[in-house]
Amino acid sequence: MATTGQAAGGRGDARLTERGIYTAALRLIDADGVGALSMRKLAGVLGVNPMSLYHHVPNKAALLRGVKNLVAAQFQPRVDGGTWQEQLGRFARDFRALAHRHPNLIVHSLGSPDFIEPEDPFWTGLTDILDSAGVPAAEVAPVGAVLTSLFSGFLLAEGNGALGRLAAMQPAPAKAASTAAAGVGADSDSSFEFAVQTLVAGLEARLS
Amino acid sequence: MATTGQAAGGRGDARLTERGIYTAALRLIDADGVGALSMRKLAGVLGVNPMSLYHHVPNKAALLRGVKNLVAAQFQPRVDGGTWQEQLGRFARDFRALAHRHPNLIVHSLGSPDFIEPEDPFWTGLTDILDSAGVPAAEVAPVGAVLTSLFSGFLLAEGNGALGRLAAMQPAPAKAASTAAAGVGADSDSSFEFAVQTLVAGLEARLS
DNA sequence: ATGTCAGCCATACACTGTATGGCTGCTGCT
DNA sequence: AGCAGCAGCCATACAGTGTATGGCTGACAT
Structure with missing residues (x-):
């Protein structure tokens, strides 16, 4: 396991990718909503330090835009x-x-x-x-x-x-079950x- | 000024009111958006401790509902x-x-x-x-x-x-200034x- | 007179996004 | 081959968030 504990978190990608970040974020969002998405949780899922994300994405707003563009495509x-x-x-x-x-x-x-x-x-x-x-x-x-x-x-x-x-x-109140026009x-x-x-x-x- | 430093923050209300909280929150929201509204800022405007708000409003979500209902009325x-x-x-x-x-x-x-x-x-x-x-x-x-x-x-x-x-x-691209039908x-x-x-x-x- | 409780406050906790700076190993240039 | 530079990653730290917990104070009902 050496020094980096990447393990089986990030879909098997050893290297961190902008694309990989987006897809992982999308999975988290699909599961628990965007309100539950945090940089730390996302980094945890990817087996990586939170700050490492910032080398691929400028901030959280951009991350969400990226995810949106991913599905828009x-x-x-x-x-x-x-x-x-x-x-x-x-x-x-x-x-x-x-x-x-x-x-x-x-x-x-x-x-x-x-x-x-x-x-x-x-x-x-x-x-x-x-x-x-x-x-x-x-x-x-x-x-x-x-x-x-x-x-x-x-x-x-x-x-x-x-x-x-x-x-x-x-x-x-009046009539309830008239499936009309x-x-x-x-x-x-x-x-x-x-x-x-x-x-x-x-x-x-x-x-x- | 005694112990309570209410001052001229809360519209002159010495006592804290649910209604007063909502109207103060509404002013903050109108000014800077709901994203910029925090319990601490709101308490500051009202000249009051943040935790005091929780004796009139159960949580922030309820506060926002209250503000919404205030204007809905x-x-x-x-x-x-x-x-x-x-x-x-x-x-x-x-x-x-x-x-x-x-x-x-x-x-x-x-x-x-x-x-x-x-x-x-x-x-x-x-x-x-x-x-x-x-x-x-x-x-x-x-x-x-x-x-x-x-x-x-x-x-x-x-x-x-x-x-x-x-x-x-x-x-x-073609014609730009034809204010048609x-x-x-x-x-x-x-x-x-x-x-x-x-x-x-x-x-x-x-x-x- | 005394017990009760509403209202307010101080402290504290877990959590957020992200600025700053340090380490490491791959890269291209000479 | 050697070396500079830099991309990628990480550790620490800061300001800010919502809110749980518990202590104080003064008014009011008994």
Whole structure:
């Protein structure tokens, strides 16, 4: 074991890597949330001194950005054919699937201003769809910004449980079990579909 | 000055009050953000020992909830006449106005699961409007939850600057200065109007 | 008059992010 | 081959965090 006690902590990497740090941090975040992530715990998992991390990452904020970018890079929207409505729906679904894989990270990242970076495939994919929907070039960015904000709100609320709590609230005193017209259940999936269809329909109306 | 050095810190209150603690905390939050709020700083402003706060507030999380409830109580939506579309618009505008008065608090609270409490005038006001819009009773809660989530996302993005950053992004390489059809500028106000009208139009479409 | 307790305070603990500086072994240059 | 430099790692230390524990004081009810 010599002097360095690296052991079996860091995925078998003897050397410390920026990438390795991010993936280890992601595992910790997935397990216990970003609130429970500390430089010391992360270093412990990697079998390394806390200060060693600072030779690969300038500070904790940058570490979180790095982790976020790591999972953001996994987002490959499939912008094949179909109407722009279908494309937008697929896009939203893909993004939500990614969010579901790392809910803790997403809930934290969506609250930060720098969530979306200029060159993200997310942003370019969205602007492409809006462009093909006929949104004037000068308005693609503002419209995309609004849609992103709204949709982020949904994912955030779904991720932290606020959506579920609200949806389960007082089903009105009078009649309780009348599953009537619009077709929205209290479960996450139908809430999601409702949100997407509302946004799409709203955009449709604003474009004609 | 005797033994207690309260001085002119706590707004002149000699005795420490739960309410007084909340308002002092709110001032600190408005000034420097919730990240800069610490029990010690708060106690300092109130001219009091940090541990004294714990006789009125169980912990910091509860303190933040209390501050949030303090400003939430200021929200009195005017649900007078008009179509439900107009009511919803007014409602959103009123809520945004409140958010603008305490942006730092709102940006933090919107990221927390317990932002909306069951008996908030916010929730009852919204459900009333949805009810009068013809949303089936059993779906008022789910629909309200989705709308709240979406709208919260907008306010969050507006508050933390993400909205502005995204809206100002690459106006498409080709033509830059053609202020065409749909009427969305990059400024916050027109983004807000666009968001509200999109949501209203989307809901309209989903209800017919 | 006395016991009780609310309100306040002092101390202390575990924990956070990170600045500073020292050691070591690999690197490229001469 | 030898040597300078530096990347990578570590130990120590500092300021700051939330809060548990226990002691003091003065008012108030009995």
